Every structure is written in C-alpha cells, then in structure tokens.
Amino acid sequence: MIELENVTKIYRMGQTKVFALDEINLQIKAGEMLAIMGPSGSGKSTLMAILGCLDIPTKGVYRLEGKPVEKLNDNQLAQVRSRKVGFVFQQFNLLPRTNALENVMLPLLYDGVHGKARTEKAKAALETVGLGDRIHHHPNQLSGGEQQRVAIARALVNDPTILLADEPTGNLDTKTGDEIIGLFQKLHEEHGQTVVYVTHDAFIARHTQRIIRLVDGKIISDEAVTHPIVAGTPRPEEVLEI
Amino acid sequence: MNLLENIRISFRALAANKLRSGLTMLGIIIGVAAVVALMSIGRGATRSVTSRVEGLGSNLISISTARNVRQAGIGAQITPLYYTDYQEIAKDITNVAGISPVYQTSAQVAYGANKSQFTVTGVTSEFAPVQAYTVAQGRFITNSDNTAEARVVVLGSQSAIDLFSGLNPMGRDITIDGVSYTVVGILASKGSTGFFSTDEVILIPLQTGYNRLFGGRALDNGKRILSSISLSATNPNVVSDVISQAEYILRRDHGLTLHDNLPFSVSSQNQALSTLTSITSTLTAFLGAIAGISLFVGGIGIMNIMLVSVRERTREIGLRKAVGARRSVILMQFIVETITLSLIGGVLGILLGAAIAGVVTLTGLITTYVSVDVILYSFFFAALVGLFFGIYPAYQAASLRPIEALRYE
Numbered sequence: 001m002i003e004l005e006n007v008t009k010i011y012r013m014g015q016t017k018v019f020a021l022d023e024i025n026l027q028i029k030a031g032e033m034l035a036i037m038g039p040s041g042s043g044k045s046t047l048m049a050i051l052g053c054l055d056i057p058t059k060g061v062y063r064l065e066g067k068p069v070e071k072l073n074d075n076q077l078a079q080v081r082s083r084k085v086g087f088v089f090q091q092f093n094l095l096p097r098t099n100a101l102e103n104v105m106l107p108l109l110y111d112g113v114h115g116k117a118r119t120e121k122a123k124a125a126l127e128t129v130g131l132g133d134r135i136h137h138h139p140n141q142l143s144g145g146e147q148q149r150v151a152i153a154r155a156l157v158n159d160p161t162i163l164l165a166d167e168p169t170g171n172l173d174t175k176t177g178d179e180i181i182g183l184f185q186k187l188h189e190e191h192g193q194t195v196v197y198v199t200h201d202a203f204i205a206r207h208t209q210r211i212i213r214l215v216d217g218k219i220i221s222d223e224a225v226t227h228p229i230v231a232g233t234p235r236p237e238e239v240l241e242i
Numbered sequence: 243m244n245l246l247e248n249i250r251i252s253f254r255a256l257a258a259n260k261l262r263s264g265l266t267m268l269g270i271i272i273g274v275a276a277v278v279a280l281m282s283i284g285r286g287a288t289r290s291v292t293s294r295v296e297g298l299g300s301n302l303i304s305i306s307t308a309r310n311v312r313q314a315g316i317g318a319q320i321t322p323l324y325y326t327d328y329q330e331i332a333k334d335i336t337n338v339a340g341i342s343p344v345y346q347t348s349a350q351v352a353y354g355a356n357k358s359q360f361t362v363t364g365v366t367s368e369f370a371p372v373q374a375y376t377v378a379q380g381r382f383i384t385n386s387d388n389t390a391e392a393r394v395v396v397l398g399s400q401s402a403i404d405l406f407s408g409l410n411p412m413g414r415d416i417t418i419d420g421v422s423y424t425v426v427g428i429l430a431s432k433g434s435t436g437f438f439s440t441d442e443v444i445l446i447p448l449q450t451g452y453n454r455l456f457g458g459r460a461l462d463n464g465k466r467i468l469s470s471i472s473l474s475a476t477n478p479n480v481v482s483d484v485i486s487q488a489e490y491i492l493r494r495d496h497g498l499t500l501h502d503n504l505p506f507s508v509s510s511q512n513q514a515l516s517t518l519t520s521i522t523s524t525l526t527a528f529l530g531a532i533a534g535i536s537l538f539v540g541g542i543g544i545m546n547i548m549l550v551s552v553r554e555r556t557r558e559i560g561l562r563k564a565v566g567a568r569r570s571v572i573l574m575q576f577i578v579e580t581i582t583l584s585l586i587g588g589v590l591g592i593l594l595g596a597a598i599a600g601v602v603t604l605t606g607l608i609t610t611y612v613s614v615d616v617i618l619y620s621f622f623f624a625a626l627v628g629l630f631f632g633i634y635p636a637y638q639a640a641s642l643r644p645i646e647a648l649r650y651e
Contacts, residue, residue: 049645054564075568082566089648093561097258109247110566154565 001194002028002051002162007060009046009217020046021057022217028162033188033195033228035205038214044198045166047214051196052087052164053080065161082111086155086163090170092147094139094154100126101135104154111158125153128191129183145176152183156193163187166198174235181207182231203235245578248571252579255551263583266547270587270624271594273537277620278595278612280533283602284526286610291522295515301339301478302372302511303485305331305492306470308504321496321505325466330495335473335487337480342372342472343448347456349419351444353405360401362418362444364451370429372474380412380427387447393454395423398443399431418446421454481510534623540587541627548580548635559639560647573640580632581625588624592617 009021020043028034038044049055050062056070056077063069069080086107094103104122113121126135129149139147148168155163165184169177181204187193197208205211206229213221256263307323328343335341345364350357369375370382378399387394395416402411402425411425423446432440446455452466460467475484485508492506493499552559559572567575596617599610 045645045649052564054644054648075570078563078566078568081564087564089561091557093557093564093648095558095561097254106562107565110562110568110571 001030001065002026003061003063004050005061005063007050007057007062009043009050009055010058019217021050024060024217024219026212026219026222028194028196030161030194031188031192032210033184033193033197033208034210034212035197035199035208036212036214037199037202037205039200041216042214043217044200044214046217048164048166048196048198051162052085053077078110082107083158084161086158086160088148088151088155088163088165088168090167092139092144092151092171094147094150096139099136099138100131100142100150100153103139103150104157106154107158121157122153125157126150128156128187129153143176144172145179148172148176148180149183152180152187156187161194163193163195164198165195167200168197169199169204177204178231185228185231203229207231245574248574248578249582251575252582255555255579256583259551262547266544267583267587267590269540269543270537270584270627271540271591273533273540273627274588274591274620274624275595275598276533276536277530277623278592278616279598279602279610280529281526281616281620282595282599282610282612283608284522284529285613285616286599286603286608288519288522288526289611290609291518292515295511295518301475301481302374303473303475303481303488303508304470304511305473305488305506305508308507322462322467323469323471323506324462325468327492327495328468328471331471331473331488331491334491335484337476337484337487339474339476340368340372341474342366342368343468344369344470344472345448345451345456345460345467346469347451347459349455351405351416351418353411353414353416356405356407360442360444362446362451362455364448364456365445366448369445369472372472375432376430378428378430380425382427383445383447388449391450391453392447393421393423393450394426394447396427396429396445397425398429398441398445400441401444402428404442418444419455475510478512481512485510537620537623537627541584541631544580544583544628545631545635548576548632549638551579552576552635552639555639556642556647556650559642560644560650563642563644564648569640572642573636576636576639577629577632580635581628584624584628584632585621588621591624592620595620 004024004026007021007024008019011018011020024047036044036047046055050057053064053069056062056072061068061070064080064084069077072080095106101119101122104125105118108118108121123132123135126132129152131146131149131153134142134146139150142150169180172180184195184197185207188195195208197205199205206225209225209228211221211223211225212219305323307320325343328341332341343366346361348359349362351360351362365383366388367383367385370377377396380396383394383396386392395418397405397411405411405416406414411428414425415422416425417423429441429443452460473484473488475481488508489504492508493502493504496505498504562572596612599612602608603610
C-alpha cells in the first residue's frame with residue numbers, strides 16, 4: 001500500500017551534499033501501526049515529510065496506494081495531502097482564534113467540501129477523539145491534551161490513507177501523553193487506521209507493532225513488536241536505549 | 243475554497259491584530275482622504291470659476307481695441323473702436339440676440355458728502371440683456387433715455403450700497419463730475435465674484451455720456467470712440483460664426499485685407515472659460531497627484547506590514563499547506579487580506595476626505611464639490627494599491643516550502 005523503493009533525499013548545504021535519506025526501502029501495509037525511531041539528524045523527519053507528500057525524493061520511487069507521487073506537481077501534491085494524509089505535530093499547530101470545529105474543517109475547506117457535509121464530517125471526527133462537547137472552544141480554552149485531540153481530529157477528518165504523527169506526545173505530560181497514545185491505538189484497532197509514529201522514545205515506540213530505526217539516513221533495523229505495550233502502562237525504571 | 247471564505251479568513255487575521263491593522267489602514271485612509279479632499283477642492287474651484295464666467299452672460303462675444311503688440315502688429319498705431327463700427331456691425335450682423343456698445347471712464351461720483359472715484363459706463367438699453375443683468379428696482383436705461391440724452395443713472399447692487407450706505411437710492415440725485423443724475427434703477431446682484439466685481443457698476447445712457455461726461459477722451463479726430471462692443475449670439479453653436487462676421491465687417495470698414503492684422507480683439511467668453519478651466523483642471527490634477535504620492539506611501543506601509551505578517555505566520559502557512567492548501571489558495575488568502583485592508587481604508591478615507599471637503603465648504607473659503615467619479619477613482623486606486631503591494635508578500639507566503647515553514651520557530 002505504501003512502498004518506498006531506493007528513496008534518496010539529498011539536501012545541499014552550500015557546497016556539501018547531505019544525504020538526509022540514503023536508499024530507503026520500506027513497505028507499509030494498510031492498517032499497520034508502526035514507529036520510526038532515530039536520533040536527531042537521522043532523517044526521520046525527512047522520511048515523514050516524504051511519506052506525507054510534503055516533499056518529493058531526489059531519487060527513488062514512492063508509491064501511495066500503488067500510484068507514484070514523485071512526479072506530481074505542487075498542486076497535485078497538495079491534493080494528495082488533503083485527501084490521503086493526516087498530520088499530527090508536536091506543537092499541535094492549531095490556528096489560534098479559530099474554534100475546534102473550524103480547525104478540523106480546514107482540510108475539507110481546501111478539498112472543496114462545502115456546507116453541511118463539511119460540518120458533519122468535522123463533528124464526527126471530533127466525536128471520534130472524544131471532544132464532541134467542545135467543538136466551539138478555541139485552542140486557548142483547551143488543555144494541551146485536548147488541543148492535540150483537535151489536531152488528531154483534523155488529521156482524521158478526510159479519512160486519510162496514512163496518519164503521520166511527529167512526536168505527538170513531546171509537548172505533553174506523561175499521563176496526557178498516555179491518553180494520546182491510547183487514542184492512536186484505538187484508531188488503529190477500532191478503525192483500522194494506518195498510523196506512522198515518529199519518536200525518539202523507545203518506550204513510546206513499543207506501543208506500536210513495528211519499529212523501524214534510522215541512523216544517518218539509512219534503515220538499520222526493522223523489528224516487529226510481538227506484544228505492544230498497552231497505553232497507560234507505567235514506564236519501566238530502566239532506560240530503554242535505541 | 244471560495245472568495246467568501248477567503249474574505250472571512252482575512253477579516254479574522256486583520257481582527258487578530260486590531261491596532262496594527264488600524265495603523266496600517268491609516269496610511270491608506272490619509273492617502274485616500276487627501277486625494278478626495280484636494281480633488282473636491284479643485285473641482286469646486288473649477289465649478290465656481292465656470293459659473294462666474296457663465297454669469298457674465300452666455301454666448302457673449304466682446305470686441306475691443308487690441309492692446310498687445312502681437313495682436314496690433316509691431317509699430318502699428320492703436321486703432322480705436324469707433325461708434326460707427328458699432329453702427330455697421332449692428333446693421334449687417336446676423337445670428338445676434340443683442341449688441342451693446344460701451345464707453346467706460348473714470349469719474350468722481352458723489353452723493354452728498356460721500357464722494358469718490360468710480361468707473362462710469364455709458365451704455366444702451368441692450369447692455370442689460372447682453373451682459374445678463376436684471377433690474378431689481380425701478381427700470382433700466384431705455385432707448386429714449388439715449389435719444390433724449392437724459393441725466394439718469396442705474397446702479398449695480400454693490401455701488402448702491404457704496405454710495406448710499408443703506409438709504410434707498412431710488413429717485414435720489416447723484417453727481418458725476420459735477421453734473422447731477424437721477425437714480426432710476428438698481429440692478430440685481432449677480433452674486434459675489436472674486437475676480438470681476440460685476441455688482442460695482444454705474445451706468446448712464448451712452449449719448450448722455452458723450453455730450454456731458456466723456457468729453458475729448460471719447461473723440462478721435464472728431465469721431466466718437468467706444469471702449470468695447472459686446473454681442474450675444476443667439477445660441478452657443480453660432481458663436482464662432484458671429485465672431486467671423488464681426489471680424490469681416492471690421493476689416494471691410496477699416497479697409498483691411500485678410501492678410502492684415504486685425505487691430506481689434508474679437509473673443510468669446512467661451513474661450514476665456516476654456517482657458518480658465520484648463521488652468522484649474524491642471525491645478526486639480528496636480529493636487530491629486532501630490533495626494534496620490536501619500537497613497538503610494540500608504541501602500542508601501544501595507545506591504546511592509548504584510549511582509550512582517552507573512553514572516554510571523556510562517557507556521558500557519560506551513561500548516562495550511564500541509565493540510566492541502568494549494569499555492570494559489572495561499573496567494574489569494576494574502577492578496578485578499580491586503581485588498582480588504584486597503585478597501586476598508588479606502589472607504590474610511592473617502593468618508594474622511596468628504597468630511598474635510600465639507601468643513602472647507604463650511605469655512606466659506608471655497609465651495610468644494612465631491613463628485614462621484616473622484617470617489618470611484620480613489621476607491622479603485624486604493625484597491626489597486628492593495629493589489630500591487632499585496633502581490634509580493636502573498637507571493638512570498640505562497641512560495642514557502644511546507645516542511646521548512648512548519649519547522650519555523
């Protein structure tokens with residue numbers, strides 16, 4: 001469903017070429033929940049940008065639902081993003097002075113969904129994340145966890161093929177973070193949502209079914225997690241190293 | 243994504259920073275207000291000049307001795323306009339509603355102890371219709387006054403006040419250079435005029451003047467001379483025809499060919515009018531251009547703020563792109579925002595400019611004229627400024643790469 005073949009991304013920093021991604025080969029099946037791990041500078045954000053069609057590879061092929069995206073133009077990429085990709089960011093990135101409902105409606109707005117359909121879909125997404133009663137609240141009236149739920153609802157509203165989360169619990173306390181991970185697990189289990197979860201935290205990564213580790217733009221391991229941790233399990237004392 | 247939604251988004255963005263939006267708008271408000279106010283003052287001046295000149299008598303043509311060298315020819319003797327010229331023109335000319343010969347001189351006019359030097363004008367009965375005067379009290383000078391060389395006088399409304407300081411002058415006697423004249427009429431005021439005081443006139447029958455007042459000044463080799471002859475054409479379309487006829491008759495009577503310089507000036511009021519209007523129009527355009535510069539500066543202010551705003555909202559732009567906003571949508575969002583800013587500023591500026599024009603009118607200096615076209619021009623000019631100065635910041639916003647924009651701190 002998602003296939004990366006020899007995907008390479010090169011950035012130029014002045015004279016030097018930086019291989020942010022170096023010959024990445026990766027398949028993600030529909031309904032999978034996996035974590036991408038790596039230290040900073042390992043290329044995980046670049047990989048996420050490519051998976052989310054925010055950027056295109058310098059070399060290699062990326063097929064989303066069987067269709068190659070590396071040859072699409074800016075407008076086509078924007079359309080793919082609005083229909084097939086949902087992003088959740090560490091900083092929530094909600095529009096201020098805009099209520100939860102309108103924030104969630106944003107991708108529909110850019111996809112040309114109008115009127116009642118738009119409101120209904122956005123309400124449904126907010127109910128899925130458990131915020132059905134706060135749809136008219138503004139971000140500054142919501143807690144961090146609630147704001148992240150709004151962001152998740154926004155990512156879900158267009159029924160994306162892939163839900164990409166970039167350190168979504170990075171700005172949250174442990175308890176709220178657990179709730180958010182739990183929400184992702186629920187979306188994965190109950191709705192069959194494909195989730196790609198970027199983190200540098202091995203404990204959080206173990207909540208998924210599969211962990212891919214990146215170092216210097218290369219995949220160094222691709223490991224199945226036999227028993228994913230259930231959200232809410234206390235963090236063990238020992239430090240889990242990458 | 244339609245325009246209405248874009249406008250809603252832009253209103254929200256502008257409302258988020260009310261003080262900044264207000265100050266930015268102020269540049270446009272002042273610019274547009276200056277354009278509207280100055281243009282209205284200029285248009286008002288044009289209109290007042292036009293109406294004053296038209297008040298002098300429409301379709302008016304005047305003939306007088308050429309006074310400048312170019313018209314008279316270098317070294318040429320000044321040829322006086324004779325009374326016989328008037329008679330010839332009156333006999334032969336067509337398409338004329340009235341013809342009025344005039345001789346003007348300066349004389350001492352006295353009522354009791356109140357005496358001073360005034361211009362006294364000798365006229366015929368046709369002076370009033372040709373010069374568009376109406377009589378407020380009594381009667382005007384008649385043909386029989388002229389044949390009888392009657393010692394009667396008709397006063398302009400201002401002259402009546404100057405001489406009689408509030409007394410009713412009707413039937414009273416004044417002296418002009420020691421000769422007594424009876425006031426038989428007062429003219430209606432033509433309204434205040436800044437350039438020519440059309441209400442300060444003292445009119446006597448032309449023939450009375452020749453015999454009792456003008457003396458040798460009005461004679462050239464024993465022939466009576468005139469200061470000027472005024473003609474009124476029957477309608478505006480025949481004005482140039484009447485001018486040609488008058489010139490022809492004058493050449494014929496003075497034995498001049500078409501190649502000789504005509505030692506008289508034959509001109510219509512319309513020519514004077516068009517000269518004056520072109521001067522005031524130029525002034526108006528000049529004022530408008532100066533005001534336009536301030537509008538331009540206001541536009542630069544908008545651009546500056548929009549560039550700051552794009553920088554500040556980099557993450558927002560990144561997010562919008564990440565959830566599927568196309569380049570063109572972001573471009574539109576920011577252009578709509580600047581245009582909204584400049585149009586609101588434009589409307590407020592028009593109101594302010596009209597208010598300034600109104601205050602100027604109230605001061606009585608000049609009657610301003612706020613015309614619809616000035617309002618429309620400044621409105622569209624403001625929109626254009628918004629568009630012009632909005633394109634670059636919007637282009638910057640649209641060109642942001644979403645990944646970098648999202649990471650922007």
